[in-house]
Amino acid sequence: MTIPVPACIAQLGPTGPAIARDNAGHCSEECRAEWAPCSVRDLRPRQHAFFAGDSQAYIYRLESGTLRHYVILPDGRRGVIGFAFPGDLVGLGTSDKHLFNAQALIPTRIRCLPKVALTRSSLEDTRISFKLYEAVSIELSQVQHRALVVGQHDPEESLAAFILALSRRREQRGEDASTISLCMPRSDIADHLGLTTETVCRTFTKLRRRGLVELKQSRHLRILKMDALYELAGGGSLRRVPGTNARPAIRA
Amino acid sequence: MTIPVPACIAQLGPTGPAIARDNAGHCSEECRAEWAPCSVRDLRPRQHAFFAGDSQAYIYRLESGTLRHYVILPDGRRGVIGFAFPGDLVGLGTSDKHLFNAQALIPTRIRCLPKVALTRSSLEDTRISFKLYEAVSIELSQVQHRALVVGQHDPEESLAAFILALSRRREQRGEDASTISLCMPRSDIADHLGLTTETVCRTFTKLRRRGLVELKQSRHLRILKMDALYELAGGGSLRRVPGTNARPAIRA
DNA sequence: CGGGCCTTTGAATTGGCTCAAATAGAGTGG
DNA sequence: CCACTCTATTTGAGCCAATTCAAAGGCCCG
Numbered sequence: 001m002t003i004p005v006p007a008c009i010a011q012l013g014p015t016g017p018a019i020a021r022d023n024a025g026h027c028s029e030e031c032r033a034e035w036a037p038c039s040v041r042d043l044r045p046r047q048h049a050f051f052a053g054d055s056q057a058y059i060y061r062l063e064s065g066t067l068r069h070y071v072i073l074p075d076g077r078r079g080v081i082g083f084a085f086p087g088d089l090v091g092l093g094t095s096d097k098h099l100f101n102a103q104a105l106i107p108t109r110i111r112c113l114p115k116v117a118l119t120r121s122s123l124e125d126t127r128i129s130f131k132l133y134e135a136v137s138i139e140l141s142q143v144q145h146r147a148l149v150v151g152q153h154d155p156e157e158s159l160a161a162f163i164l165a166l167s168r169r170r171e172q173r174g175e176d177a178s179t180i181s182l183c184m185p186r187s188d189i190a191d192h193l194g195l196t197t198e199t200v201c202r203t204f205t206k207l208r209r210r211g212l213v214e215l216k217q218s219r220h221l222r223i224l225k226m227d228a229l230y231e232l233a234g235g236g237s238l239r240r241v242p243g244t245n246a247r248p249a250i251r252a
Numbered sequence: 253m254t255i256p257v258p259a260c261i262a263q264l265g266p267t268g269p270a271i272a273r274d275n276a277g278h279c280s281e282e283c284r285a286e287w288a289p290c291s292v293r294d295l296r297p298r299q300h301a302f303f304a305g306d307s308q309a310y311i312y313r314l315e316s317g318t319l320r321h322y323v324i325l326p327d328g329r330r331g332v333i334g335f336a337f338p339g340d341l342v343g344l345g346t347s348d349k350h351l352f353n354a355q356a357l358i359p360t361r362i363r364c365l366p367k368v369a370l371t372r373s374s375l376e377d378t379r380i381s382f383k384l385y386e387a388v389s390i391e392l393s394q395v396q397h398r399a400l401v402v403g404q405h406d407p408e409e410s411l412a413a414f415i416l417a418l419s420r421r422r423e424q425r426g427e428d429a430s431t432i433s434l435c436m437p438r439s440d441i442a443d444h445l446g447l448t449t450e451t452v453c454r455t456f457t458k459l460r461r462r463g464l465v466e467l468k469q470s471r472h473l474r475i476l477k478m479d480a481l482y483e484l485a486g487g488g489s490l491r492r493v494p495g496t497n498a499r500p501a502i503r504a
Numbered sequence: 505c506g507g508g509c510c511t512t513t514g515a516a517t518t519g520g521c522t523c524a525a526a527t528a529g530a531g532t533g534g
Numbered sequence: 535c536c537a538c539t540c541t542a543t544t545t546g547a548g549c550c551a552a553t554t555c556a557a558a559g560g561c562c563c564g
Contacts, residue, residue, distance in 0.1 A: 071400065081400070094389055100396075122378065124378065126375045130381045133384045136392055137347070137388050140392045145323070147399040150399070152446035155520075185542065197542090197544095198544080202520090202545080204543095204544095217529085218529085407552075448553060448554085450511095450553075450554085451553075453513085456511095457512080470512085507562105507563090508562090509562090509563105511561095513559090516553105516555080516556105519551100521549085521551090523546105523547090524545105529541085530539100530542090531538105531540085533536105533538085
C-alpha cells in the first residue's frame, strides 16, 4: 500500500501555528486531491479519534470540527493538553503509541494518513522530514511559552491568553479574529488552564464587566477590546509589580 | 566551511530525555572526535550563551555545567523555561532567532556547531532530519506533560515533579539518581514552577520534615523516599479527590 | 571582619477553591 | 409544541493556602 504524502505536509510554513498545520488551514485543490486517497472518519460529539496507549497508526488532518486532547492523571484528575481545529495535523511524532486521548467536541471529520507512508516518505525525501522537524519545533516553542503564561498567577491573564490563542488561530484560518465560538465547556478551559470551572466563569464575567469581551451566549464570545486583552495576556498590566524573582539580563 | 555533523545527532535515541540529547550524555570517543572541529566556549556564571532575539547561528552541546533558559515578560516578570545539563543539545528548531535567553549558572563549557552545517546535512541525509524530528517530538510531548503537573494545584506536587525530573536526568547521565546538586537559586525554581521563592522554600521544608528528602546545604539535595516522591508528583496522593472537572473516558 | 545575596521563617492578607444552590440550555419523548 | 430531564453555567458564602510584607540567619567573597 503506497499512499503519497500530501505536498501540504512538505509545505508546512515556517511561521506555522500551534499544532502543525498546513499552510492555509483550508486545503488548496491540489492538497485536497492529495489527501483524497486517505480514508475519512466522521466523529460524533464525545467520540474519540484515538485513546492514549493506542497504536499510533495514522496521522490525522482535521477537515472540520474540534478535537480535545487530554489525559487522565493517576489520581483521576483530567489534564487538557489542548484543542485541534480544522487544518491541524494531529498525531505527529515518532512515538508508536498515542500519548493522550483525542475526543471530538462537536461533529468532526478527520482524514487519516497511514503513518508508515509518512515515515517512509520522510526517510526518502529530506524536505518532508525537515518540514516535520520544523513543524514540531514551532509547536514546541509555542507550548513552552504558553506554559509560562498559563497556570501562573492571575486567572485573567491566563484566560486572556487562551482567548487570544483561539483568536489567532481563527485568523490563520482566514476567519474573523474577534468572533469566537467556544465549542468546549468551561470545565475544559479550567482543566487546560489549571483553574476551576467556577473561577473560569467568574473570570469571563470580569472580562465582560470590564467591556473587554461580549458574551451573547455562554459559548459565543466576541472580543471588544483586542488591545486591552493583549495587554492583559502579556502581563502588560501594571497591576502587579511584585511576583518577580528576576535579576536583570545584563549583556556580558 | 564544511563541518561534519556528529553522528551522535543522527543517533538520538527514540526514548530520549527532555531537551534533545545524544545517547549517553557523555560522548563516546568517536562522538567527541566528531564534535572536535566545533569551537568551544567557556562561560562564567551569569554569562549568557545567547540572548532572545539573537541570530540563531549555532546549535550548542553542553560539555559541562548548567544553563538556565528564561524570558523576560513584557511586565518585567521572568519566566524560566527550563535548564540544560551536560549532553543536552540547545538551539534546535528552525527559527532564525533565539526565542529565549540562555545563561550559565555555574562555569559551563559548550561546543558550537554552525547551524548551516546541520541544516545542510539534514537536507542531504534523511536520517539526520528524521532524528531531529524525533528528538523535538519527544521534547514536545514532555513539555506538554510537564505543563500539566507544573503550575497546577499543589506546590508539593510541582516541586516533587521538578525534583524527579532532575533526578531522571542525572540517571540518564549515569549519575546517582538520588543525589542532586541544585545549582540554581530558589527563585529560579519558583519562576519555573509559577510559585514564589518563599513557597518553594517552605515546600522544601515540608518535604524534608516528612522525610522524603534530605537537605544538607540548601543546594545539596538527597532523595530519601523515591517512591513517595513519585506518588506525590503523579498526583497519586489521595489527599485531594476534588479538583476534577472530568467526565469518564468511555470507549465508543 | 563586613557587605551582599540567598535562604529560611513568621504574621497577616487575599484571592482562588470548596461547598451549595439557583438559573439557563440542550436534548428527549410524549 | 410543550413538559421534562439532564447537563452546563452562573452566582454566593466561607475557608484555606499561597502570596505579600517583614525580618532574621547563613554563606561566600572581598
